[in-house]
Amino acid sequence: MDKKELLKTAVKVRKGIVTAVHGAKAGHPGGSLSAADIFTYLYFEEMKVDPKNPKDPDRDRFVLSKGHTAPGLYSALAYRGFFPVEDLPTLRHLGSYLQGHPDMKHIPGVDMSSGSLGQGLSAACGMALAGKLDNKNYRVYCLCGDGEIQEGQIWEAAMFAGARKLDNLCVIVDNNNLQIDGPITEVCDPYPIDKKFEAFNFHVINVADGNDMDQLKSAFDEAKTVKGKPVCIVAKTVKGKGVSFMENQVGWHGKAPNDEEYATAMSDLEKLEAAL
Secondary structure, three states: OOHHHHHHHHHHHHHHHHHHHHHHOOOOHHHHHHOHHHHHHHHHHHOOOOOOOOOOOOOOEEEEOOHHHHHHHHHHHHHHOOOOHHHHHHOOOOOOOOOOOOOOOOOOOOOOOOOOOOOHHHHHHHHHHHHHHOOOOOOEEEEEEOOHHHOHHHHHHHHHHHHOOOOOEEEEEEEOOEEOOEEHHHHHOOOOHHHHHHHOOOEEEEEOOOOOHHHHHHHHHHHOOOOOOOEEEEEEOOOOOOOOOOOOOHHHOOOOOOHHHHHHHHHHHHHHHHHO
């Protein structure tokens, strides 16, 4: 997919996020929107996956460790063809398979049930080690939040990944600098993120703008060349990216837009789409 198509797809993924959260009247738009370009690049360019065969044993794996940003993952999966886009507004509805957090038993394309923060990276390490033991060529991608990495289990998993030289593992930190209670520096400062992962024997790639497709391409291309070490991509992003009144606003971490806000958000995204 060329860059223009990727950018157009990222706008569609953002529209899906806003539509899903509005339909649910609950959910987490801010961190879903900050990671929308990462979801788009992974599912439409980077990862070896087949919507017609979601359990292919040779597929690349993805773990959404910050599971509350499920609307972003669901939107990417839907537009990639794993399930109907029309189902996105059923998010969190009674009887819907699109639960508030990813569920690998009921949602096509979801490789790991997640949501309890800090646990996803451990699961991703297990998948990566299994790939090594089975002599498989698949890669494992794990998206963590920058607030989430305050959890101690993240660093236990990072220690394991570095010690086992899991060079088929790529961790992405969505560094939007905001968590539910405010800036990460004020809640429990995890900086410098890059130096911490380096200390656990990771090859670290800093991405100055994690909402830029060219910079994401460069980072993921570099990640695939690394041997003998796991990779961590620290991607600086904008929380709420693409929706004017949500950008860099901590209040949109876990709140759904009302009808008027939904209309404004969709108008913002339609303008972005038209500009492409």
